[in-house]
Amino acid sequence: MSQYEEDLHLIWGEQVSLLQVKDVTHHYTARKLFKWKAPSKQVLSNVSFSIEEGACLGMLGPSGAGKSTLGKVMLGLERPQSGQIFFQGHDLYKAEQSIRRKIRRDLQAVFQDSYSSVNPRMTAEQIIAEPLENYERLTIAEQKRTIIELLERVGLTEEDLTKYPHQFSGGQLQRINIARAVSLKPKLIVLDESVSSLDMVTQTLILDLLKELKNDFGMSYFFITHDLKAVYQLSDTLGVLDHGQLTGLYEKDRFLKSDHPVVKEMKRSILAEHPRFRSIGTRALQQ
Amino acid sequence: MGTEQSTVLQVRDLHVQVHNQKGNSTIVQGINFELKRGQVLGLIGESGCGKTVTSMSILQTLDPKTTKVEGSIALRGRELNGLAEQDMRKIRGKDIAYIMQNPMNAFTPVFTIGQQMIESIRSHTSFSKKQAKELATEALHHVNLPHPAKLLHSYPFQLSGGMLQRVMIAIAACLEPAVLIADEPTTALDVFNQKTVLKYLDGLRSEFGTAILLISHDLGVIAEMADEVAVMQNGRIVENGDVFQLFDEPKHDYTKKLLSARLTLPMDQLAT
Amino acid sequence: MISIRKIFKGPKVIAICTIILTVLLIIAVFAPWIAPHHPADVHLVYKLQPPSWTFPLGTDHLGRCNLSRLLYGARISLGFAMLIFISSLVIGLIIGTISGYKGGWIDQLLMRCCDGVMAFPNLILVLGLVGIFGPGLPQVIVALMLVQWVYYARIFRGMVLSLKEENFIAAAKINGSSQWKIIKQHIIPNVLPPLVVIGTLEMGWAIMDISAMSFLGLGVQPPAAEWGAMIHEGKSYIRTNPELMIYPGLMIMVVVVTFNLLGEALSDQYGVKRR
Numbered sequence: 001m002s003q004y005e006e007d008l009h010l011i012w013g014e015q016v017s018l019l020q021v022k023d024v025t026h027h028y029t030a031r032k033l034f035k036w037k038a039p040s041k042q043v044l045s046n047v048s049f050s051i052e053e054g055a056c057l058g059m060l061g062p063s064g065a066g067k068s069t070l071g072k073v074m075l076g077l078e079r080p081q082s083g084q085i086f087f088q089g090h091d092l093y094k095a096e097q098s099i100r101r102k103i104r105r106d107l108q109a110v111f112q113d114s115y116s117s118v119n120p121r122m123t124a125e126q127i128i129a130e131p132l133e134n135y136e137r138l139t140i141a142e143q144k145r146t147i148i149e150l151l152e153r154v155g156l157t158e159e160d161l162t163k164y165p166h167q168f169s170g171g172q173l174q175r176i177n178i179a180r181a182v183s184l185k186p187k188l189i190v191l192d193e194s195v196s197s198l199d200m201v202t203q204t205l206i207l208d209l210l211k212e213l214k215n216d217f218g219m220s221y222f223f224i225t226h227d228l229k230a231v232y233q234l235s236d237t238l239g240v241l242d243h244g245q246l247t248g249l250y251e252k253d254r255f256l257k258s259d260h261p262v263v264k265e266m267k268r269s270i271l272a273e274h275p276r277f278r279s280i281g282t283r284a285l286q287q
Numbered sequence: 288m289g290t291e292q293s294t295v296l297q298v299r300d301l302h303v304q305v306h307n308q309k310g311n312s313t314i315v316q317g318i319n320f321e322l323k324r325g326q327v328l329g330l331i332g333e334s335g336c337g338k339t340v341t342s343m344s345i346l347q348t349l350d351p352k353t354t355k356v357e358g359s360i361a362l363r364g365r366e367l368n369g370l371a372e373q374d375m376r377k378i379r380g381k382d383i384a385y386i387m388q389n390p391m392n393a394f395t396p397v398f399t400i401g402q403q404m405i406e407s408i409r410s411h412t413s414f415s416k417k418q419a420k421e422l423a424t425e426a427l428h429h430v431n432l433p434h435p436a437k438l439l440h441s442y443p444f445q446l447s448g449g450m451l452q453r454v455m456i457a458i459a460a461c462l463e464p465a466v467l468i469a470d471e472p473t474t475a476l477d478v479f480n481q482k483t484v485l486k487y488l489d490g491l492r493s494e495f496g497t498a499i500l501l502i503s504h505d506l507g508v509i510a511e512m513a514d515e516v517a518v519m520q521n522g523r524i525v526e527n528g529d530v531f532q533l534f535d536e537p538k539h540d541y542t543k544k545l546l547s548a549r550l551t552l553p554m555d556q557l558a559t
Numbered sequence: 560m561i562s563i564r565k566i567f568k569g570p571k572v573i574a575i576c577t578i579i580l581t582v583l584l585i586i587a588v589f590a591p592w593i594a595p596h597h598p599a600d601v602h603l604v605y606k607l608q609p610p611s612w613t614f615p616l617g618t619d620h621l622g623r624c625n626l627s628r629l630l631y632g633a634r635i636s637l638g639f640a641m642l643i644f645i646s647s648l649v650i651g652l653i654i655g656t657i658s659g660y661k662g663g664w665i666d667q668l669l670m671r672c673c674d675g676v677m678a679f680p681n682l683i684l685v686l687g688l689v690g691i692f693g694p695g696l697p698q699v700i701v702a703l704m705l706v707q708w709v710y711y712a713r714i715f716r717g718m719v720l721s722l723k724e725e726n727f728i729a730a731a732k733i734n735g736s737s738q739w740k741i742i743k744q745h746i747i748p749n750v751l752p753p754l755v756v757i758g759t760l761e762m763g764w765a766i767m768d769i770s771a772m773s774f775l776g777l778g779v780q781p782p783a784a785e786w787g788a789m790i791h792e793g794k795s796y797i798r799t800n801p802e803l804m805i806y807p808g809l810m811i812m813v814v815v816v817t818f819n820l821l822g823e824a825l826s827d828q829y830g831v832k833r834r
Contacts, residue, residue, distance in 0.1 A: 063447065063477045077729055104735045116726040121748045130744075134735035170334070180734070199334045199504035204548045226477035229550040256552070269478045271485075271507025273551065275530045280482070280489045281327060281512040283531075 017050035017086075018220055019107075019188055024048070024073060024083030026066075043069045044080065044244045053187065056214065056221040058235030060228065060266065066244040067224045071192045074222065075109055076100070088187070105135050108181040112193035114173035118165050124151070125161040128180045135184055150179040154209060171202035175209070182213055188220045195230055207233045228266050295498040296322040296345070296383075296466050301358035303337075303344055311355075314340050315522040318358070322466055322498035327489075329513030329530065330502045331545065337522040338502045342468045344368075345500075346385060347375045363465065381411040384464035384497075386488075388471035390451035394443040400454055401439025408461050426457035430487045449480030456487045460495070467491060468500045473508055485511055506549055510534065518542050576821035583814060587633040594627035598784040607800055619789075619803050620796060628784035629810055635785045636814065639700055640765035644758060647704045651711025656750070658712065659719030660742060670716070673709045681706040681768065689777050699778040703768055707761075714757070718750045759822035763815040770811055786811050 026044040043066045051057045061067050072078040074085055076092045085092040088103055095103070108131075111117045118127050128147045132138060138146065148158050154175040165173055174194065181189050191210070195203040207230060214221060214234070225231050231238060238255045240248040240262045248260045255263065272278040301318035304311045315337040322328055330338050343349050344356045347367060360367040362382060367375070379385070387393050394403055401423065408419040420439070427435035430453040443451060452472060459467055469488060473481040489512060491497045501512055509516055509530065517527040518541060526539040537543045586593060595615065602622035610617045616625040658669040681702055688698040722728065722745075731741050770787030772778035779785040781792070786807035793803030 062479045072729075075729075075733055077732065101735065104733070107733070109730070109733050111726050111730070113726060117730050119727045119731075119745050119749065122744075130731065130736060131734040134740075177730075180730075200506060200550075201333055201504075201545065201548045204550060207550070226479070228478060229552055232552055233550060265479060269480075269482045270552070271481065271505070272510045273507065273549065274534050275510045275513075278511045280485050282514055 018053045018055075018088065019074070019222070020050040020086040021070075021074065022048050022084045022086065024070070024080045024085065026069060026073060026078075026080040026083075042244055044073070047083070047241075047244075047246045049239060049246060049249060051188065051220050051222060054218050054220055055237065056223065056235045058223040058225065058231035058238045059241055060226065060231060060238060061241035061262070062226060067226075067241050068192060070241065071109070071190050071222070071224050075107060075190055076104075105131070105184045106187040107190075108184065108186040108188075109190040109192060110174070110177050110181050110194045112196055114170050114177055114197070115165060117177050118173065120165050123162050123164060124156075124168075124176050127165075127176060128183055131180060131184050146183070147179075150183055151176075153182075153213075154179045155205075171198050171206065174198065174202075174206055178206070178209065178213070182217060182219070185217050186219060188222065191221055191223045191225075191234075193225050194223075196225060196227060203230060210234060228270060293324050294321045295324050295363060296500075297359070297361045298341075298345065299359040299361075301341065301344060301356070301360065303340055303349070303357075304355045306353050306355070313522060314354075315344075315519075317523055320517050320524070320527065322500055324465075324498055325492055325496040326514045327492060327499040327501050327512050329509040329516040330500060330519060331504065331506065331509050331516060332519035333504060336519045338519055339470055341519075342385070342470050342500065342502060345468065346379055346383060347372075348379075377411070380407060380464075381462050382464055383466045383468065384459040384462065386452065386455045386459065386467065386469040386472050389475050390448055390455060391443060393455060394451065396443055398442075399439065400441055400443065400446070404439070404454070404458055404461075407458050411462055422461050423457070426460045427454065429460060429490075430454075430457050432457070447480075449476050449484060452476065452480070452484045453487055456484070456491065459497075460491055463495045464491075464497055466500065467497050468502070470502045471504070472501075473505065474503070481508075482511070488512070506545060518545070570824075572820060572824040576817050576824065579813070579817045580821070583633055583637060583817075586630055587637045590630045590634055594624070594630045596624040596627045598623060598628045598631040599782040600624070600627075601782075607796070616806060617800075617802065619793065620800075623782075623784075625803070625806055628789060629786070629806055631784040632786045632789065632807065632810065635696070635779060635783065636766050636769060636811075639696070639769055640762055643700055643703050643707060643765045643769075644762055647707035648711055648754065648758065650704075650708040652715055652747075652750075654708070655712035655715025656719050656742060656746060659716040660723060660738075660746065666716075669712070673712055676705065676709045679706060685772055685777055694777050694780060696779050696783070699769060699772045703765065703772075707765075711754075714754070715750055718753070719746055722746055722749055753826075756822055756826040759818050759825060763818035763822075766811065766814055766818075 024044055024047045025042075027042045047070065049057070059067055059070065069078070073080045076085070079093050084094075087107055090099055090103055092100070092103075125144070125147055128150055129143060132143055132146060136143075144161075147161065151157065151160060156172065156175055156179075160168075160172075160176075168176065177194075194210075195206050198206060210221070211234060213219065221234055223231050223234050232252070236252055238250050238252060239246055240260060242262050247262065248258065250258055250260075256267065275281075275283070278284045298318055298320050302316045303314045305314055318341055320328060330341070332338050340349070345360055345367065347356075347370065349356060356368055358368065362378065367378070370378075394400070401420065404423040404426075405416060405419040408414060408422060409416070412419075414422065423439060424435045427438055432438055432450060432453055438446075438454075446454070467488075472488065473484055476484060485508065488499065488501075492499055499512075501508065503509060513530045515527065516530050516533045517524045518533075518539065519525070520541045526533070526537070526542045528538075533542065534546065537546055595613070600623060602618065604622060605614065605618050606620055606622040608614055608618045608622075614624045614626070616629070619625055619628070654669055654673075658666045684706060685699055685702040688702050689695075692698055728741060728745060731745055736744070769778060770785070770790070773785050773787030774791045776791060779788045781788065789807040790804050793800070793807070796803050
């Protein structure tokens with residue numbers, strides 16, 4: 001934000017963007033007993049961007065670029081060494097407990113590993129009920145009805161209410177995670193490699209589901225992934241995170257045409273859609 | 288071309304049953320396929336369709352107490368199903384190599400890469416430690432891993448997934464296997480590494496004539512590398528044929544479903 | 560081919576062990592109604608008698624009914640072993656969970672306390688308490704409790720530490736759950752089940768400990784009937800009436816072995832339940 005925008009923000013008190021990441025820097029310090037200056041690993045450096053309401057930002061980058069750390073910082077799970085996260089105008093890490101609790105409900109997440117994201121001892125109903133119990137004052141019957149509606153919305157059935165996580169496949173469990181995430185109709189959902197562990201067919205189904213939900217509820221997404229094809233389905237804007245730095249931010253249409261080296265490498269790495277486009281194997285095109 | 292299209296591995300009527308508390312249930316049945324020298328057979332299907340079970344039955348690593356493997360698995364004419372464990376051990380790694388999905392699981396965390404590579408090489412050949420080390424260094428160089436000599440002293444956790452997969456391929460290259468089973472070799476890697484790993488995998492084929500059974504749920508992997516494709520659904524092969532034919536004229540409904548479920552990028556924008 | 564190991568696994572074993580333990584529990588609770596005589600009733604006229612209709616298992620050196628003493632002994636052994644186990648488990652659970660979840664200086668402080676307590680072998684602690692208060696069952700129980708909780712605290716802390724990193728804990732925080740709700744709903748239910756298994760093994764040890772202390776004369780005081788104490792009293796008559804030692808010894812063995820078998824069978828069973 002420029003100084004002018006910052007002042008505007010203070011005067012009017014309303015957020016310029018739904019979510020704003022400002023100059024976030026973070027590193028992990030290795031704790032060593034007898035060394036004063038422990039070597040630290042720089043994970044994020046001066047990352048700044050914003051997400052508007054209803055928009056979807058995809059964050060690409062190779063493994064180790066700092067994408068997951070960025071996700072955790074944005075969700076309020078890990079305090080960055082320096083920099084700020086503004087959600088709905090409030091500083092996520094400096095706000096009072098009551099405000100934090102209030103804005104929590106609008107900031108949800110779906111993680112990569114669907115199994116470790118749920119308590120293995122809770123039924124599907126209990127898993128989805130948790131956010132509802134924390135924020136809504138529903139009667140038991142109303143809550144159950146809401147949960148059934150959510151399950152059906154994500155493509156599961158009422159019978160799945162009493163099942164445990166180990167009885168579901170990875171794809172089905174991810175749907176439950178999504179149901180839980182949208183139960184409070186949040187403004188922003190962080191999707192951290194949410195489809196990367198699923199097979200091709202399931203990936204497509206889940207991405208379609210996410211598209212529908214976005215239209216239904218008008219949510220924003222922050223989609224962290226290394227998969228260009230997946231991120232293209234959902235995002236309006238695409239960013240590239242490389243070695244902890246945000247090195248490019250593009251509108252979807254211009255992304256593939258850009259000169260950015262990471263983008264170019266990504267394009268080179270895309271696997272062929274049809275054998276006649278292949279660059280490996282017998283009967284391959286000459287490179 | 289000059290290379291004979293001889294069959295290296297032949298699987299006939301493979302039928303695997305598992306015995307659990309409720310009785311016997313069939314995991315795969317009626318599996319027939321052949322691996323020819325220097326060719327890649329792609330095995331595609333959703334998770335849980337039996338792809339991994341098939342590969343494990345070829346390697347005879349299924350638990351004999353709970354699973355029953357029927358049918359014929361012939362490696363260059365020699366029957367593998369029911370073969371004694373000590374004979375099978377000589378075959379695993381040397382004649383049939385295996386590359387698994389999560390490369391981190393393939394290595395012991397407490398020994399260095401070098402120690403594990405050298406041990407693999409020496410257990411199947413009569414090389415001395417020094418010779419094995421040289422061979423390993425050469426192989427690592429071949430898959431373009433930086434500073435091979437230094438890499439040998441590293442531990443598995445110090446390398447990324449993509450690098451570890453290349454180390455696996457390097458080990459296979461040292462042993463020049465007749466057959467290589469690659470079980471979802473790129474699934475755990477990010478897109479930047481996938482093509483590279485596939486390239487080196489293909490290198491084994493072109494250099495040593497290794498027959499590759501490439502298992503994946505990703506059609507892109509199949510499109511890049513396979514010569515023939517077998518489509519698996521619920522433990523059976525529902526369609527197989529030449530890869531071009533499969534993509535152009537899929538016959539089975541399930542194949543059509545797989546092909547239509549792919550994510551695409553606008554092709555016009557891809558061309559730089 | 561039936562392997563020996565296989566005989567001792569599986570739901571059948573769990574069922575049999577549970578039946579045996581339930582019988583023991585019934586004996587312990589209903590001892591006053593089942594036992595033919597009061598365990599402290601002395602009949603010097605009938606001392607050291609072989610089994611008869613009046614005294615089904617004979618009498619000891621003071622003419623007390625052996626059977627009645629065994630039945631009443633179950634109350635002390637089982638009852639107090641359970642008391643020690645549950646109280647040290649609860650203390651260990653509270654301390655271990657707080658220590659593991661909060662981390663930081665609380666964790667350090669509590670763990671250093673644990674280290675301090677662990678330095679005491681329980682025998683020394685009992686002797687210390689006995690020295691101050693004189694011998695008695697309460698001293699033994701308190702001492703065993705004080706030493707046992709540390710073991711549980713460490714186990715719980717370790718489990719909580721690894722649970723904390725799980726994604727579903729992060730998800731619970733994102734869903735707005737408070738710290739206490741997370742501990743109650745997510746941490747504790749995932750930490751307790753393995754303890755049921757460890758607990759059955761621990762019960763065996765607790766019974767052994769009580770009996771050992773009583774055998775040494777530090778715990779239960781006469782005329783109370785407790786298996787360890789009975790062995791202690793019976794050892795003078797080992798040449799003439801070995802049954803005075805054998806009966807209580809057998810009881811201890813049966814109970815401890817049953818608990819151990821149950822614990823091992825449960826641990827096999829539980830390995831399957833988790834994904």
